[in-house]
Each structure stands twice: as C-alpha cells, then as structure tokens.
C-alpha cells in the first residue's frame with residue numbers, strides 16, 4: 215500500500231490558445247480556446263495535471279470558464295484540502311454532494327488521477343484498467359462555408375489514416391450537404407452531429423439521412439432530453455448516439471432502458487471525471503452498448519486523459535481525439551499527440567505519459583493563482 219495523497223498546493227492557470235481554424239457547430243464558432251490548467255502537488259512534491267473543458271460561452275453545457283473558476287477555487291479545492299486521498303474514486307465521492315458542475319470537478323479529479331498513477335508507477339491507461347497499446351481515432355469537422363474546402367480537409371485527413379469522420383449538421387445545412395459528401399466519398403466511414411439543433415417534429419426530415427449509410431447521428435434533439443430521442447430512434451434506421459444528454463451513470467441507465475440511443479459518446483468533463491467515465495464504460499460494456507470518447511477541442515493535457523480513457527476495452531468505436539496539430543500551432547505537451555495510420559500510441563510512461571512543456575504553457579498563460587493547504 216502506498217501512502218495516501220495529501221495535496222499541499224494547487225496551481226490554477228488560465229490559458230488562452232488560438233485555434234488554427236474556427237470550429238463551427240449549429241450553435242456558432244469557437245476560434246480562441248480559454249481553459250483552466252490544473253497542477254496539483256502533494257506532500258512529496260509530485261504533481262498531477264488536469265484540464266477543464268468548459269468554454270467561454272455556455273452553448274454546449276451550462277458551464278463556462280468563469281463558472282469553473284468559481285467552483286474550482288471556492289468550492290472544490292477546499293474539499294480536496296480537507297482530504298487524504300487513498301484512491302481517486304474518493305474524490306468522485308467527496309464531490310458528489312455538489313450539484314453538477316461536472317467540468318470543474320473533472321479538471322481537479324483528472325489531476326488527482328494523473329498524480330495517483332504516477333505514484334503507482336503506472337500509465338494512467340493502466341491505472342484505469344485499460345490495456346490497449348494504441349487507439350483508433352476519427353476526426354470531427356466543423357461546418358464549412360465552402361464545399362471544396364471541406365473536400366480538401368477530408369482528403370488530408372484520409373491521408374493521415376483517420377478512421378471515422380464526423381460532420382456537424384444544422385437545419386438548412388444537412389441533407390444536401392451530407393448527400394454531397396457521400397457522393398464525393400462513397401465508402402467514407404462517416405457520421406453526423408447536430409448538437410441539439412432539431413425537434414421531434416423534424417423526424418420525417420431526419421429520416422432522409424437514413425439513405426447515406428451513416429454510422430450514427432449524434433444528439434439530434436434537445437440537450438436535456440432522453441424521451442424524445444427514444445421516440446425518434448423508433449423512426450430512424452440510423453443509430454442515435456447521445457452526447458449532451460448524458461451527465462451521469464443514471465442518465466446512461468435511463469437511456470439504455472428507454473432505447474434513446476444505441477451508442478454513447480463519453481466525455482470526461484461532461485460526466486464529472488474519469489471515475490464516472492469508467493463507471494459509464496462498465497455499464498455500457500455490461501449491456502453491449504458501444505462507446506467512444508468525445509472531444510472538447512482539448513489542449514494536450516485533456517487530450518492525454520482522453521487517450522488513457524480510450525484504452526478501456528468497450529471503446530470499440532474511433533473517437534474524436536485527433537492529433538495536436540489538427541487544432542494547435544503548438545500544443546502544451548511534449549511530445550505532441552501524433553496520429554499515424556489513424557492510430558495514437560497509448561503512452562506507457564507513468565501518469566498521462568506526456569510531459570507538460572512549461573515554457574509553452576507560460577506563453578499561453580493569461581492568469582495564475584496558487585492555493586495552499
């Protein structure tokens with residue numbers, strides 16, 4: 215038995231990174247990514263890293279950079295400073311009485327998981343119970359204003375071997391848009407993501423997507439719905455995948471029971487951390503429901519957590535964890551995440567398995583606060 219983790223110091227940095235190109239969804243565009251980078255340091259001086267995935271504006275979930283700052287600093291860090299942590303699952307339990315704010319919780323819990331794995335001399339993947347040595351990945355392409363630009367992007371990603379393509383859709387840019395892509399790429403492994411842009415009244419309209427051999431349609435209906443999705447699934451051949459609607463293990467249980475989806479997109483931030491993500495993984499495995507790891511335009515630390523999680527066996531479908539260079543001119547980890555033949559090697563060094571490049575972090579840092587036990 216190793217000694218419990220006693221966090222002595224937590225550094226909360228706010229970083230701002232400009233994306234190579236704006237990421238456009240049915241809600242709008244993201245060009246600058248602002249996020250919290252968490253460094254948690256224990257009594258022996260060892261550190262662990264976490265990254266918050268909340269955005270500037272609450273278009274995806276209700277959380278924002280500012281709300282996560284408040285929660286992390288005023289509510290969650292004080293809880294951690296009262297604990298001796300034998301296992302990261304205890305952090306999940308300690309945060310449980312706090313309602314929602316899952317991205318704030320996940321950022322801190324992720325740092326504890328990294329630190330815990332390092333102390334066990336295990337890769338984060340192994341500490342979570344995963345044993346894949348490489349993971350298959352796909353890519354999520356935002357809405358494009360020109361079709362030729364989109365075709366160029368698909369061709370470039372195909373060359374890099376990406377195994378699955380996700381296209382954002384919205385009313386007015388859906389059926390004809392996807393038909394055109396399908397005609398240009400008859401055998402492409404592809405899916406669509408509506409980010410809640412439709413209602414049940416659009417069922418007949420969405421049925422037109424059934425002709426394009428889509429792997430799935432992600433979150434067509436409301437961000438907080440599982441009832442209408444079950445009704446819609448009965449009218450669609452294309453499998454439904456839930457993203458925004460899933461915040462907890464109970465949400466997944468309800469969705470499976472009701473038949474609201476056939477696939478679950480697991481995002482660590484949306485479900486409140488790695489412990490919850492693993493529990494959801496286990497439940498889906500038990501029910502034979504396929505899962506994949508979603509993305510939130512993460513920088514390197516968040517990306518590394520996604521890679522470790524995807525090493526678990528029920529992540530049978532390629533996720534959205536693309537290589538660093540798809541998003542960033544320079545990522546904050548060393549080495550950057552690289553994709554070869556559509557696969558990412560799961561690092562076996564202790565913890566997240568990538569070094570945080572402090573010099574690069576410094577150049578992106580716009581604020582920094584230090585908290586002491």
Ligand SMILES: O=C(O)CCC(=O)c1ccccc1C(=O)O
Nearest residue numbers: 274354409508509510511512534
């Ligand atoms: O490349 C990625 O990180 C995934 C991009 C993506 O689709 C996305 C990005 C930000 C917020 C929500 C979503 C989504 O999956 O709906």
Ligand SMILES: [Mg+2]
Nearest residue numbers: 407432433457
């Ligand atoms: Mg989505």
